[in-house]
Amino acid sequence: MVERADIVVIGGGQAGLAVSHELTELGVEHVVLERDRVASSWRHRWESFCLVTPNWAINLPGGAYDGPDPDGYLPRDEIVRFFERYAQGFDAPVREGIEVTALEPQADGGFVLRTSDGELRARSVIVATGAYQRPHRPLSASSLPPEILQLDAEGYRDPSALPAGRVLVVGSGQTGCQLAEELHDAGREVFLSCGRAPWSPRRLGGRDIVWWAVETGFFDEPLSSLPAPAARLAANIQNTGHGGGHDLNYRTLRASGVTLVGHFMGADDHRARFAPDLAQSVAWGDDRYRELMDEVQTLVRERGIPAPELPEPAPFHPHAPAEMDLRDVGAVIFTCGFRPDYGTWIPVPDAFDDFGFPIHVEGASSVVSGLYFVGVHFLRKRKSSLLYGVGEDAAIVARQVSGSRGS
Numbered sequence: 001m002v003e004r005a006d007i008v009v010i011g012g013g014q015a016g017l018a019v020s021h022e023l024t025e026l027g028v029e030h031v032v033l034e035r036d037r038v039a040s041s042w043r044h045r046w047e048s049f050c051l052v053t054p055n056w057a058i059n060l061p062g063g064a065y066d067g068p069d070p071d072g073y074l075p076r077d078e079i080v081r082f083f084e085r086y087a088q089g090f091d092a093p094v095r096e097g098i099e100v101t102a103l104e105p106q107a108d109g110g111f112v113l114r115t116s117d118g119e120l121r122a123r124s125v126i127v128a129t130g131a132y133q134r135p136h137r138p139l140s141a142s143s144l145p146p147e148i149l150q151l152d153a154e155g156y157r158d159p160s161a162l163p164a165g166r167v168l169v170v171g172s173g174q175t176g177c178q179l180a181e182e183l184h185d186a187g188r189e190v191f192l193s194c195g196r197a198p199w200s201p202r203r204l205g206g207r208d209i210v211w212w213a214v215e216t217g218f219f220d221e222p223l224s225s226l227p228a229p230a231a232r233l234a235a236n237i238q239n240t241g242h243g244g245g246h247d248l249n250y251r252t253l254r255a256s257g258v259t260l261v262g263h264f265m266g267a268d269d270h271r272a273r274f275a276p277d278l279a280q281s282v283a284w285g286d287d288r289y290r291e292l293m294d295e296v297q298t299l300v301r302e303r304g305i306p307a308p309e310l311p312e313p314a315p316f317h318p319h320a321p322a323e324m325d326l327r328d329v330g331a332v333i334f335t336c337g338f339r340p341d342y343g344t345w346i347p348v349p350d351a352f353d354d355f356g357f358p359i360h361v362e363g364a365s366s367v368v369s370g371l372y373f374v375g376v377h378f379l380r381k382r383k384s385s386l387l388y389g390v391g392e393d394a395a396i397v398a399r400q401v402s403g404s405r406g407s
Contacts, residue, residue: 015375073241165330205308
């Protein structure tokens with residue numbers, strides 16, 4: 001017999017659990033399908049992973065951080081335990097180990113979900129598979145010699161797991177910078193292929209930069225505030241919570257001994273080639289820093305609070321190698337961000353834009369009735385996929401689903 005459910009949530013991470021909490025609060029019966037275990041994506045981060053945002057910014061509905069270190073940065077295993085307690089706290093109806101391989105809208109309404117546990121039919125479906133779905137690699141990656149270990153960030157565990165030799169990290173957002181720092185600190189010679197990435201100091205005026213981002217409204221900026229839709233794929237602000245939190249950017253990495261190079265253009269005859277664009281990438285990041293500092297200055301004036309010191313970025317010398325000998329490279333790690341993969345298992349091309357993001361209004365698909373999304377990067381605002389902001393979208397979607405039951 002085909003199993004039936006009124007409402008199905010796909011994904012048991014922060015987005016899926018947040019919307020499950022809100023549905024539970026509304027008395028709406030539902031089931032959450034998780035292909036692995038609760039908080040699966042967090043479980044598979046590298047060994048030393050920790051949050052980049054402070055613990056006080058964990059703000060899930062009914063599950064705000066209340067531990068002893070609000071200004072710290074939870075390490076990976078404690079993040080997982082937090083989610084496990086959160087799910088247990090409201091008896092989330094999660095069914096683990098069930099992978100949804102296809103979601104097919106039906107002509108007469110509702111959906112068929114093809115899963116690893118058989119077929120399931122549902123009236124409404126909330127897709128909460130997270131912002132980090134399909135690791136992205138540049139086309140130039142295919143030119144690398146096949147004998148060199150190549151892996152995405154999700155395949156990295158710790159420096160000791162890599163073959164001996166130098167390491168090339170391609171991609172310089174938060175993850176790329178953090179891995180470059182860790183590998184260098186472990187005694188590896190590291191080359192970091194850099195692109196356009198914003199940066200900020202870890203703290204300003206004794207407060208974490210995330211406090212300033214919250215208070216200035218930075219996290220509440222809508223998708224329409226971006227210069228172009230493609231900007232939602234840009235790197236996150238360079239920073240780290242490792243070791244209690246400290247500045248991490250192109251300047252600190254170079255000062256520590258990491259070799260910075262431009263965009264990876266490809267490889268020929270065991271030599272990697274890099275674009276002569278490092279200076280432009282650094283200047284772009286500096287401009288984003290100044291824009292954020294302008295928002296901080298506006299907040300200071302409006303609130304009448306003490307103004308923090310806002311130093312100008314230090315001079316940056318643009319010298320960078322144009323090539324790299326790959327014969328003594330042990331590994332290449334790609335940290336080039338992620339792309340949506342909805343189109344690979346939801347066969348409705350018109351439901352997604354040119355970048356693969358859902359076309360929606362307040363999380364409800366504009367194309368497929370009964371289909372909803374939570375946890376998408378910039379779904380409604382900059383904070384939509386973050387621990388700090390996913391709960392707001394979850395509440396909105398849960399109310400829509402609850403209200404649609406009588407229609």
